[in-house]
Amino acid sequence: MKTVIEFLKKALLLDLLEGLWITFRHQHPKNIYTEQYPITRPAIAERYRGAPRLNIHPVTNETLCIACDLCKIACPENLIVVGFVRDEKKRKQLTTFTYDLSRCMFCGLCEDACPVDALELTQDFELASYTRGGQIWDRQMLEEGPRPTEYRQ
Numbered sequence: 001m002k003t004v005i006e007f008l009k010k011a012l013l014l015d016l017l018e019g020l021w022i023t024f025r026h027q028h029p030k031n032i033y034t035e036q037y038p039i040t041r042p043a044i045a046e047r048y049r050g051a052p053r054l055n056i057h058p059v060t061n062e063t064l065c066i067a068c069d070l071c072k073i074a075c076p077e078n079l080i081v082v083g084f085v086r087d088e089k090k091r092k093q094l095t096t097f098t099y100d101l102s103r104c105m106f107c108g109l110c111e112d113a114c115p116v117d118a119l120e121l122t123q124d125f126e127l128a129s130y131t132r133g134g135q136i137w138d139r140q141m142l143e144e145g146p147r148p149t150e151y152r153q
């Protein structure tokens with residue numbers, strides 16, 4: 001009897017039909033989840049660490065960075081270069097800030113080391129560029145942040 005049932009299942013392609021049924025059952029639009037990026041931007045995890053930002057004071061527009069070098073010292077990849085001059089009171093004034101994104105592992109140690117919250121790893125995730133040079137961000141880029149293309153439907 002069991003052999004007859006097995007034969008009928010094979011002859012009528014029941015296994016194939018069952019597989020097709022399972023496949024088509026999941027083709028209903030309510031079961032399909034496709035992110036419509038870049039038109040709809042995805043939600044980023046709260047603790048995601050992405051593009052670096054060098055913060056400026058919201059009122060004075062002056063950099064918050066005091067050129068202390070602590071981020072540079074904290075970085076295991078040694079990819080941050082801080083340039084400064086001394087003013088008449090012998091205080092450091094930031095001149096340049098270079099950040100090589102291509103070597104960054106987004107560990108956040110530089111951000112944690114900053115005593116004045118000047119350096120921050122933001123939730124911006126679009127870091128691709130067409131050249132290696134595009135991965136080296138200067139002070140202006142770090143202060144202004146990336147400007148990804150905005151797409152509209």
Ligand code: SF4
Pocket residue numbers: 074075076077078079080103104105106107108109110111
């Ligand atoms: S996130 Fe980590 S690897 Fe990247 S610059 Fe900061 S300390 Fe260096």
Ligand code: SF4
Pocket residue numbers: 064065066067068069070071072082113114115116117118119
């Ligand atoms: S640790 Fe902060 S204040 Fe010091 S150089 Fe880095 S970004 Fe500037």
